[in-house]
Amino acid sequence: MLKGNKVGLRARHEDDIPVLRAELYDDVVNASRAEGGPWRPITPGSKDPRLVVDDKVQGVVPFSVVELDGGTLIGTATLWGIDNHNRAAHIGLGLLPSSRGKGYGTDVVATLCHYGFIVRGLQRLQIETLSDNTAMLRSAERNGFVREGVMRSSAWVMGEFMDEVLLGLLAQDWKPGSKV
Helix, strand or coil: CEECCCEEEECCCCCHHHHHHHHHHCCHHHHHHHCCCCCCCCCCCCCCCCCCCCCCCCCEEEEEEEECCCCCEEEEEEEEEEECCCCEEEEEEEECHHHCCCCHHHHHHHHHHHHHHHHCCCCEEEEEEECCCHHHHHHHHHCCCEEEEEEEEEEEECCEEEEEEEEEEEHHHCCCCCCC
16 A cells, blocks of 8 residues: 555455445546546446456556545545556546545645656656546645646536646656655
């Protein structure tokens, strides 16, 4: 397990899946804001590719996020789009509604940075988020990410186009702050 100050990033457990599905993906608005495509219902017990981990798939590393105190599941985190040639990847996370606003997001981003830069030896990490996602923007910027641009009207979300903010962080600009 990778450990931050407040959270741990560990392998996905089978019993995480129903919780993550119910709290993150069955919520139409939340899932529509987090996904790059339209929401659709997933049959309970199906092999939902967003949640069920296939260890053979390269380029994506999914984690379950747990509180260090007690081990309670609080969300999901992912290093995705891993490009080993250019040594770059994207990061993303989703916290359960009851776990938002407690500083976990900033710690998840820090721990993903440690994983990307130290464990994987990457040069660049990138985040794309909706322009009104102030929690993610704050978590990214607290970890040193720099706003590199705005992709205007790039996301179709619940009946309207929204802007996305592109943020980047280079290994040499990262200042590690969490324990692992």
